[in-house]
Amino acid sequence: MDLAKMIRDVPDFPKKGIIFKDITTLIKDPEGFREAVDILADHYTGQEIDLVAAVEARGYIFGAPIAYKLGAGFIAVRKAGKLPAETVVEEYELEYGTDSVEMHRDAIEPGQKILIVDDLIATGGSAAATARLVETLGGEVVGIAFLIELGFLHGVEKLKEYDVFTVIEY
Amino acid sequence: MDLAKMIRDVPDFPKKGIIFKDITTLIKDPEGFREAVDILADHYTGQEIDLVAAVEARGYIFGAPIAYKLGAGFIAVRKAGKLPAETVVEEYELEYGTDSVEMHRDAIEPGQKILIVDDLIATGGSAAATARLVETLGGEVVGIAFLIELGFLHGVEKLKEYDVFTVIEY
Numbered sequence: 001m002d003l004a005k006m007i008r009d010v011p012d013f014p015k016k017g018i019i020f021k022d023i024t025t026l027i028k029d030p031e032g033f034r035e036a037v038d039i040l041a042d043h044y045t046g047q048e049i050d051l052v053a054a055v056e057a058r059g060y061i062f063g064a065p066i067a068y069k070l071g072a073g074f075i076a077v078r079k080a081g082k083l084p085a086e087t088v089v090e091e092y093e094l095e096y097g098t099d100s101v102e103m104h105r106d107a108i109e110p111g112q113k114i115l116i117v118d119d120l121i122a123t124g125g126s127a128a129a130t131a132r133l134v135e136t137l138g139g140e141v142v143g144i145a146f147l148i149e150l151g152f153l154h155g156v157e158k159l160k161e162y163d164v165f166t167v168i169e170y
Numbered sequence: 171m172d173l174a175k176m177i178r179d180v181p182d183f184p185k186k187g188i189i190f191k192d193i194t195t196l197i198k199d200p201e202g203f204r205e206a207v208d209i210l211a212d213h214y215t216g217q218e219i220d221l222v223a224a225v226e227a228r229g230y231i232f233g234a235p236i237a238y239k240l241g242a243g244f245i246a247v248r249k250a251g252k253l254p255a256e257t258v259v260e261e262y263e264l265e266y267g268t269d270s271v272e273m274h275r276d277a278i279e280p281g282q283k284i285l286i287v288d289d290l291i292a293t294g295g296s297a298a299a300t301a302r303l304v305e306t307l308g309g310e311v312v313g314i315a316f317l318i319e320l321g322f323l324h325g326v327e328k329l330k331e332y333d334v335f336t337v338i339e340y
Contacts, residue, residue: 010254020254024274028221028243037238051198060230061246065238068207073198076231084180084190104194 003039004168006032007148021148021170023119027061036167037062040117040145041069043165049142050112051075053134055101055126056082062147063117072115075107077130090132092125101126103133110138120148121166124155131162173209174338176202177318191318191340193289197231206337207232210287210315211239213335219312220282221245223304225271225296226252232317233287242285245277247300260302262295271296273303280308290318291336294325301332 006026013020026032040062053075054063060076067074080089080100087102108114114134118127131141141162149156149166156164176196183190196202210232223245224233230246237244250259250270257272278284284304288297301311311332319326319336326334 008255013254022254024246024253024255024277028245028277030220030237030241030243033243034238034241050200057227057230057248057252058246060227061234061244064231065235067200068204068235068238071200071204073200073203074231075198076194076228078227082227083194084183084192085178085194107194107198 001031001035003032003036003147004170007168021120021150023058023061023147036147037065037069039167040147040165041066043145044070044115044143047142048113049115051108051139052115052117053077053103053107053130054117055130058120059118062119066115066117066145070115075103075114077101077103077133088133088136090129090136092129093123094125099126101129101133103130103137105137108134108137108139112139113142114139115142116144118144118146120150121146121155121159121164122150122153124153124158127155128158131159171201171205173202173206173317174340177338191290191320193228193231193317206317207235207239209337210317210335211236213315214240214285214313217312218283219285221278221309222285222287223247223273223277223300224287225300228290229288232289236285236287236315240285245273245284247271247273247303258303258306260299260306262299263293264295269296271299271303273300273307275307278304278307278309282309283312284309285312286314288314288316290320291316291325291329291334292320292323294323294328297325298328301329 052067222237
């Protein structure tokens with residue numbers, strides 16, 4: 001199954017000149033969705049993974065079924081202000097300005113092994129910030145997985161110290 | 171396993187007087203997460219379900235693994251302005267003002283059978299709006315499932331015409 005062909009290019013979204021990689025056409029196909037989850041999850045079969053951490057909202061679409069399949073728990077990494085209890089926060093740079101990601105302070109116990117999952121790596125800022133959150137709480141990042149890599153943005157270079165796995169590269 | 175005991179009450183979030191039902195303490199527990207997904211998914215085993223539709227972001231945490239387990243596709247219902255291609259939109263009322271949910275116009279083929287999933291039903295506005303989106307596109311709502319029901323808000327009454335399943339009632 002050619003998963004790359006099931007992803008739609010939408011030109012000029014979210015702004016002019018950007019070609020958006022739209023996964024909705026892939027995930028609405030039961031076999032495409034299943035295969036994308038399986039390829040990502042099966043890469044980690046046999047490794048000890050306590051928790052899968054994913055960044056809202058699209059990261060949850062793959063991260064939650066991967067956690068389910070691997071028998072791990074799930075950490076909902078959120079944008080600022082959405083988690084109700086005490087949090088840790090990490091900022092990361094955007095093209096213009098900054099954004100931030102948050103985790104509950106009690107999301108991870110020291111020594112737990114964490115797999116980070118997102119649908120797509122562009123500049124790698126949110127994944128790197130998520131890895132810092134994991135380490136702040138004493139967790140160990142055992143891997144970072146993306147369905148899609150925008151290779152021309154070189155985001156993986158920001159994650160050099162980690163074991164990164166990507167399925168589809170553009 | 172008492173799933174209700176694994177959900178944390180956070181008082182005064184998002185504003186004073188509201189007790190927030192925090193699922194992060196449930197989903198970080200591998201067995202709690204697995205059991206929550208299994209109870210919801212197993213309720214529909216044997217029913218024909220083409221697609222699971224869930225509302226961002228917490229709805230994806232249960233909706234995506236349920237779709238995976240049932241062998242269905244997944245529809246990412248989003249808040250306004252986040253989907254890249256042509257959409258259909260439905261507004262719903264909040265305590266003050268309105269909010270809206272969107273689906274891609276090509277998310278559903280006429281006659282497809284759709285299960286709607288969310289983590290929690292409060293007033294039922296976003297679930298009812300999602301059901302209208304499904305019907306606008308010619309889909310059939312075969313069920314609406316929530317892990318948590320805030321019974322005192324009577325949201326299920328807004329969904330009277332549908333088959334609603336909830337696991338934990340407060």
